[in-house]
Amino acid sequence: MPKPVFCGKIDLMKSRLSFKKILKNYVRITLASLVYGAALALFLDPLDLAPGGFSGIAIIINRYLTLGVGTWFMLLNIPVLILGIWKFGMNFTISTIYSTALTSLFTNLIAQFFGAYAVQDLILGVVFGSVLVAGAIGVTFLSGATTGGSDVIVKLLRLRYPHVKTGRLFFLLDLVVVSAAGIAFRNVNAALYSLISVFLMGYVLDLVLYGRDGAKMIYIISDRSDEISTRLLQELDVGATHIAGKGAYSGKEKQVIMCVIRKYVYPKAEEIVREEDPEAFLIVSNASEIFGEGYKSYFDERI
Numbered sequence: 001m002p003k004p005v006f007c008g009k010i011d012l013m014k015s016r017l018s019f020k021k022i023l024k025n026y027v028r029i030t031l032a033s034l035v036y037g038a039a040l041a042l043f044l045d046p047l048d049l050a051p052g053g054f055s056g057i058a059i060i061i062n063r064y065l066t067l068g069v070g071t072w073f074m075l076l077n078i079p080v081l082i083l084g085i086w087k088f089g090m091n092f093t094i095s096t097i098y099s100t101a102l103t104s105l106f107t108n109l110i111a112q113f114f115g116a117y118a119v120q121d122l123i124l125g126v127v128f129g130s131v132l133v134a135g136a137i138g139v140t141f142l143s144g145a146t147t148g149g150s151d152v153i154v155k156l157l158r159l160r161y162p163h164v165k166t167g168r169l170f171f172l173l174d175l176v177v178v179s180a181a182g183i184a185f186r187n188v189n190a191a192l193y194s195l196i197s198v199f200l201m202g203y204v205l206d207l208v209l210y211g212r213d214g215a216k217m218i219y220i221i222s223d224r225s226d227e228i229s230t231r232l233l234q235e236l237d238v239g240a241t242h243i244a245g246k247g248a249y250s251g252k253e254k255q256v257i258m259c260v261i262r263k264y265v266y267p268k269a270e271e272i273v274r275e276e277d278p279e280a281f282l283i284v285s286n287a288s289e290i291f292g293e294g295y296k297s298y299f300d301e302r303i
Contacts, residue, residue: 025143026098028139028140028143029102029140030102031139032099032136032143033102033136033147034106035132035135036055036107036132036133036136037102037104037106037107037108037109038106038110038132039128039132039133040055040073040107040129040133041107042110042118042119042129043118043128043132044125044197045059045062045111045118046115046119046120046125047120047122048181048187049122049125049126049190049193049197050177050178050181050185050190050194051129051174051194051197051201052170052171052174052175052178052197052198053149053150053170053173053174053177054073054148054149055069055149056174056181056194057072057076060177060181061076063184064184068107068111069108069111070103070105070111071108073100073103073104073107073148074100074101074104077148080148080152081093081096081097081100081152083156084096084148084152096145096146096147096148096152098145099140099145099147099148100147100148103147122189122193125193126193126196126197130196130197130198130201130204131204134200134201134202134204134205134208135204135208137201137205138207138208138209139208142208142209150174153173154169154173170201170202170205171202174198174201174202175198178191178194178195178198181194182194215260215262215263215286216260216261216262216263216266216269217258217259217285217287218258218260218261218266218269218283218284219256219257219258219282220256220257220259220273220283221282221283222254222257222276222277222279222280223277223279224277224280225242225254225255225256226255228272228273228276228280229242229257231272232257232259235268235272236261236265236268236269238260239259240258240259241257241259242255242256242258243255243256260287266284270282
């Protein structure tokens with residue numbers, strides 16, 4: 001039976017959308033690689049700051065065998081990229097090879113032509129270098145690639161330990177590199193600043209990858225549950241669920257309100273409960289990740 005014409009049009013539309021998505025991802029990877037290279041060449045390397053990962057190892061080795069931080073970054077990544085091809089397939093690794101090669105190239109070029117403009121202040125180097133590196137890694141991850149090195153190792157670890165956030169895995173690996181940098185440079189101050197850099201990178205990376213998902217989950221037990229839930233819906237535009245409850249001592253039927261709200265909204269929610277029922281019982285806990293309407297999609301790829 002011949003394929004209907006409209007099916008062909010749908011397939012063509014899908015292929016165009018797929019091409020646009022791939023093109024968009026590679027543009028983002030290119031920009032992220034440029035930012036990563038600039039951060040290494042202008043903020044971290046000139047100040048003996050090893051930010052962890054393979055870039056930190058490259059900075060350490062380059063102090064003894066001067067081939068260029070970007071060159072060492074690429075050489076260190078070759079065995080890891082081979083591992084990535086075996087574990088994740090060629091499609092994933094092509095974008096990672098592209099990202100790694102560009103980062104190496106940009107690092108060397110920026111160091112060569114713009115090295116005179118490198119930052120000399122340690123505080124500025126730590127703060128801006130860490131934020132730029134973490135932001136670049138996060139954007140690269142969100143574009144379906146990695147910057148190679150410890151990124152691939154972290155992605156492998158995420159398969160084994162999906163409950164551990166990416167930034168925390170990076171921190172553990174980076175801690176080893178920072179310790180090595182302190183020994184190699186024989187500079188305790190540089191090692192401590194590198195440690196601060198690792199903390200900043202972990203925080204910014206989780207922020208880029210997961211967003212501000214932190215929220216409060218609250219349970220409200222009150223005789224005025226209808227009034228409270230109505231105000232929560234109308235004034236805060238948040239959803240709420242009524243759960244049937246019964247007092248163990250009094251035996252009285254109650255409606256328990258369960259509600260998940262963002263942290264910055266919580267003070268207003270508490271005020272609403274206090275105004276409606278000062279005797280209400282309020283239970284508050286932290287919710288680290290929320291999936292559903294208004295929050296994170298169930299279908300987002302976990303990184």
